[in-house]
Each structure stands twice: as structure tokens, then as C-alpha cells.
Amino acid sequence: MLIWSLIFGSLGLMYGGSLIGHMKRAADPLTFNDDSRQQIWPFLRYHASALFRDDYIAQYYLDCMPAGYGLLYRWGSGLWDPRAQSKVLPYLLLPVLLVSVGAAAGKIGGRAAVWGAIALCLSSGYYLWRMTGGLPRGFAYPVLGCAAAALVFGQPYLLALTVCIGAAFYPQAGVVAGLALAIYLLVLPKRDRVVGATWSLHRRVLFVGATALLSLLIILSTVIRSRSYGPLIRPHEVATYPEAGPGGRYDTSDTPPFNSYWGESKRIVPLTLTGVDFWERIVRVPGRPWPLVTSWMQGDRRVMTRRVLGLLIAILCVGGIGSVILAAREPPMRRLVVLAAAAVVTHGAAVQVVPYLYLPPRYVEYPLPILIAIMLPAGSWWWGGWLARWLGRPWLKDAGVVFLCAICVLGLGNRGSDEVGFTVAVNPNWKIYPFLASLPPDVLIAGWPTGVVDNVPYVCARRALITSETHQIFHRRYLLEMRRRMVALIDAYFATDSGPLFRLQDEFGVTHLLLDQEHYLRPPAYFRPYTDHIHRAFEQATAKGLEAARQFPWAGVYQEGPLVVLDLRRLRRVEISSH
Numbered sequence: 001m002l003i004w005s006l007i008f009g010s011l012g013l014m015y016g017g018s019l020i021g022h023m024k025r026a027a028d029p030l031t032f033n034d035d036s037r038q039q040i041w042p043f044l045r046y047h048a049s050a051l052f053r054d055d056y057i058a059q060y061y062l063d064c065m066p067a068g069y070g071l072l073y074r075w076g077s078g079l080w081d082p083r084a085q086s087k088v089l090p091y092l093l094l095p096v097l098l099v100s101v102g103a104a105a106g107k108i109g110g111r112a113a114v115w116g117a118i119a120l121c122l123s124s125g126y127y128l129w130r131m132t133g134g135l136p137r138g139f140a141y142p143v144l145g146c147a148a149a150a151l152v153f154g155q156p157y158l159l160a161l162t163v164c165i166g167a168a169f170y171p172q173a174g175v176v177a178g179l180a181l182a183i184y185l186l187v188l189p190k191r192d193r194v195v196g197a198t199w200s201l202h203r204r205v206l207f208v209g210a211t212a213l214l215s216l217l218i219i220l221s222t223v224i225r226s227r228s229y230g231p232l233i234r235p236h237e238v239a240t241y242p243e244a245g246p247g248g249r250y251d252t253s254d255t256p257p258f259n260s261y262w263g264e265s266k267r268i269v270p271l272t273l274t275g276v277d278f279w280e281r282i283v284r285v286p287g288r289p290w291p292l293v294t295s296w297m298q299g300d301r302r303v304m305t306r307r308v309l310g311l312l313i314a315i316l317c318v319g320g321i322g323s324v325i326l327a328a329r330e331p332p333m334r335r336l337v338v339l340a341a342a343a344v345v346t347h348g349a350a351v352q353v354v355p356y357l358y359l360p361p362r363y364v365e366y367p368l369p370i371l372i373a374i375m376l377p378a379g380s381w382w383w384g385g386w387l388a389r390w391l392g393r394p395w396l397k398d399a400g401v402v403f404l405c406a407i408c409v410l411g412l413g414n415r416g417s418d419e420v421g422f423t424v425a426v427n428p429n430w431k432i433y434p435f436l437a438s439l440p441p442d443v444l445i446a447g448w449p450t451g452v453v454d455n456v457p458y459v460c461a462r463r464a465l466i467t468s469e470t471h472q473i474f475h476r477r478y479l480l481e482m483r484r485r486m487v488a489l490i491d492a493y494f495a496t497d498s499g500p501l502f503r504l505q506d507e508f509g510v511t512h513l514l515l516d517q518e519h520y521l522r523p524p525a526y527f528r529p530y531t532d533h534i535h536r537a538f539e540q541a542t543a544k545g546l547e548a549a550r551q552f553p554w555a556g557v558y559q560e561g562p563l564v565v566l567d568l569r570r571l572r573r574v575e576i577s578s579h
Contacts, residue, residue: 007115014409015122018288018416022128025418026087030426032458033133036086037424037469039065040134041457043073043082048461050441055463057470060478063225067218068168069136083458086134090421093131093142097121100145101373104152108332108374109381112398116377116405123413125285125420126272126369132421139169140366144339147177148370151335154194156185160211167215172346172362174215179342182208184335192331230477232355242528243473243483249527250473254359261347264364270312272369273412278309287414311411315376318404322379333378336371343367355474380404426459432514432560436460439512446489446504447514448524452563465489465510468526486530493519494537496544498573501551505568515548517562 025031042058044051052058062070076085098118105117121127131138143166150159159181166174185204190197196204235256238245246255253259253267270278275285327333347363354360384400387393426433432452436445437460446465447453454467464470466485473479488508491500493515504510516524523538525531548564551571558565 003111007111007118011115011118011122014119015416018418019122021418022132022416022420023091025422026091026132028425029083030428030459031422032083032087032424033135033421034423034469035135036083036133037454037458037467038472039136040073040082040086041461043077044461046074046077047081048441051461052457052463053442056481057464057466058457060229060472060475061470063228064222064474066136066167066169066171067221068165069139069170070222072169089134090128090131090138093138094128096142097127097131097145100142100149101370104145104149104336105374105377107149107152108326108330108336108378109401110398112384112401113377113381116380116401117373119405119409120273120373120376120413122416123287123409124272124369125275125287125414125417127373128416129285129421130365136170137362137366139166140173140362141370143170143173144176144367144370147173147180148336148339148374151180151184151338152332152374154192154196154331154335156181156196156207159184160207163211163215164218167218171219172358173366174219175357176339176342176346176363176367178212178215179346180339181211183338183341188335188338192334194331226475228477229475230480232474233476233479235354241473241476241479243479245528247528248473249471253361256354258351258354258360261344261364264347264361265368268364268368269316269372270309272372273312273315273408274308275414276308286417286419288417289414290410308412311407315404315408315412318383319376319379322382323375324379326378326382336374336378339367340371343371376408377401377405424455426455430560432558432563432565433459435558435560435565436462436512436514443511444509445512445514446492446508446510448493448516448519449486449489450524450526451514451516453514465504465508486526487533490530490533490537493548494534494541495547496541497547498551498571501547501566501568501571502573505571510568512557513548513566513568515564515566517564520546 039061042052042055042061045053045055045058045062073082073085076082098121101117101121102114105113109116127141131141143162147159147162147166150156150162159177163174163178163181166172166177168174184193185196185199185208199207233241233244235244238256243249244255246252248255253264258264259267267277270276271284275287277284323333327337343363346357347360350357350360350363380401380403381397383404384397387400388396433455436456439445439462441462444463444465445453445456447456449466449468449471453464454469456462456464457467457470466482466489471482471486485508488500488504492504492513495501501513504513520541523534526534548566551566552564554572555566555568555570556564557567557570
């Protein structure tokens, strides 16, 4: 009991303050994760029946949600605002992750490894960064953590359960866990299986097949609903749909050609342990540095210094070598390696069939951090055991784990951060949001997708014609509808006569147009293929004058700084004199 008190007491002292601060920040309704602007607000339809009725974008996201995730929020939204649910959910999932990786590491390396695995998860910030927002991806780490624990303990029933839960909440995690189950029962030798060691081949095949069938049935409902939005866009169609290629909607890591598993790992490993994207030299995961220690060991965290890189490589070598030797000797570690093999295979398969297994980097971004959190303490446990035998000091076995993990936590990690994952903070002094929220629930607001309007569905619970966050590039019909809306918006935004404004109202049902006058000083940016269209419209508006400015005396209903709102129901057809 004393040892467990020391383990959890020290972890509480190290990271409790940052977690409490994170919860306090989550309580602010104007602070949230940027991807919540995609996947959370559509559930407001089930919280208040007047919201988002007949909204094409909301329906698209609801139809494409994983079945279990959608059911959870549909049920919860009848009782509670889904935006509040999304703030609480990560704190329910985080303990599942910590317990699962702690249990897996403890099975291999004892109680010291429990401390090391949990400390690595909390010191990184990368795990909570991905879980904040209550999104489907937030289930990936808990599911894969439980899958790792099931493998280490040799429990195929628990592993099959994680496959089905993954299929219901984040299918990519279910795919990795499903392949791990198949390898465990059908490839691993009998001596490495615990439960299932006495099963016949027929029973093992039947068990894997039944799990796969149940998972497919769970996923099938989402696949059927999403088919109404057209076929998925393949990489060879980038010429027709440049939104899906370089310079388009997604980062370079999420567009073809995709990295190999090794290439993607070189990005994810330092990002997981340090919060820094080594190749782009960007701190992507904020964290509070340790006093004194960080300053001499890390230097400037904004770049990957030689000191940090050397420490990272040394820790990976020590942990990696220990894990390899342990895997050659211990069945629990060999079973954990099954998860690594499943991740490599699924990543390769995802690259070949993009986008049917979704984006390939996800098969590195989620399994690899789980493996790191378990294998580093386990590998150091072997080194500690070696030192203990060599020097005749049994206590060195646990000390080796604590030493290596402490070096990793202090030198590469941090004390956590209260802002991890909260990538959007709306200025509470802006009055534009309360104004838009005061409009009737059936209004449809248009504005530049990357501006204020990007927050309107989430913050104001009002429909938007198009936003940057919801402008996804997966299904062909949805993409074409977003293209149709974006072209119409550009034409109206820089209109030189009343026609495009009336089209926005008559064809799309837009009631209010939000304009940022700074966009008329320099053209706003957006992704391919809209850049040329934007510049042509901007130049034409500069030469002929803006129709919105002429309409403002009777259609303008709000102004705050450079922001102007037009009520398109008040438009007048203005004839421009040729003199």
C-alpha cells in the first residue's frame, strides 16, 4: 500500500495542478478545440429541436459519425448541452488510458513501470492534446491502451471487446486491434498465448471471424448513411479535385504521397515525447517546463536542439534495446509486439487503399504513443534487472525504470499544461457573437469561412453556409456542394452588383452576410482551387466598387470594428449610373 501511495501521490504532485487547471479552462464556454467546430455542434439538433433543422452540413456530420459515438451524443444531448459533454468526456477517457497502459507496463516491469508509463502519458501532453474536445479520436488512445493490456495479459475476450468498441467509436483503432487479435490467435505460437492456448484452430478462426463480423455490422450503418454523399475521392482524382491534393484542405502529412511507417514515426516519436515537431521545428503541444532542469537539459523548446535530440536518441536506444531483448525472453512483451506489427500492416494497407481506411498517418499517431508509454519503462526494467544481477543489488531493477523514465520526463517532457488541446479562445469582449446568437434559430449566416463565421455554429448555435472546419474533402457530392457554396460566397463577398447577393439569398437561403472590411484591403486566403477566383473577384471589386457598401444604408443591421452584417432580406436592386 505504501508503494502505491508513493506512486500515485508523486504523480498527483507532479501533474495534478496542470490537470486541475485544464479542467478550469474547459469550463470556459469560449475556449474549445478547433475540431469541435466540426463534430460537436451538429448534436445541438437533439438538444433543442429548433436548431439546425434541414442543415446539410450538420446532417453530413451526423451521418458520417461512428455509430457508437453518434448514439452516445444523441442520447446525452437530450439531457445536456453536447458542447458541455465534449468538455467532460476527455476526463472520463483519460483514466481509462492511464490505467490500461499502467497495467500493461506493470505486468511486464512491475510497479515502477506503472509509475513510468503513467508519468510518460502525463508529461507528454500529446495524449491529452488528442483527447481534448470529446471527439471520436479521443477514444483511440483508451481503446488501443486496453488492446495493449489485453495482449500483455493474454486476454482475447477483452481484446475482442476493444475491437468492437473501436468500431463503434473510432474505427481506425478497431482495425488495429482487430488485426492484433487475428495475429494473437492465428499466428502466435501456442506457448505465447494464455487464454486461447488450448483453443482449436477452428475455434480460433471462428472467434476472429465473429469479432470481425460484429465490428463490420457496427460500421456498416455509417457506411450506408455516408454513401448518399457520393463516392470517396481517390488520390488519382486530385487533378479533378485539387482540394484533396497539395495546397488543398489538408496538411502535407495528410495528402499523398504518404510517408512510410518509419518516416511517419520520425515525426510522431519526438512529437509524443517532447511536443515538438522535429521536421517543422514547431512546438505543437504546449507544456510548462520543469524549473531549472529544463533550462540546462533542453534549452529553447521552440527548436529541437542537439542536446534534446541526443537525449531523445539515447533514451530510445536504451528503451528499444531493452524491449527487444525482453521480447526475445518474455511472452507478455512478445504479445505487445503484436500491436506494433498490426499498426505497421494497417498503415501499409491504408496507404494502398486511400481513403477507404481513412488517412494512413492515423495508424502511426495513435498506436505508436501507446507502445512508447509501455515499452520505454519495460525496456528500462530489463536494464535494471541486468544491473541488479551484475552488482548484486536487487533494488536496482526498479531503480533503473524510475531513473530512465525520470530522465525522459524531466529532459523531454514537462509538467503538463492547462491549455493542451484548447486551440480556440474566443475574445469575450466581441459583441458579434451575442448578436448572431440573438437571431432566430432558422437564420442562415454566410461569411468568410476562416473568419468569425467559423465559430458561429459552435458558439452561436446558428447555421452557417460554409465554414473552413466543415469544408471536408472525402465524399464527392459533399465536396461539390461545398464548392458550389464557396464559389457563390466569393461572388457575393466581392460583388459589384446586386445579382450575386440575391443569388445567395434566393438559391441558398442565406439571411445574413457577415463581411470583414479588412478583406477589401488585401484578398483573404483560402486553399486550392479558390485562390485564382478570389484574386479575380478582389481586383474586380477594387476597380468597380463593392455592392455591399452600397447596400449597407438599408440592409446593414450590425457593425463592430471592421465587421459588418447585412440582412439580405432587406436588399434593394440598385441601378448603377453609367455616368
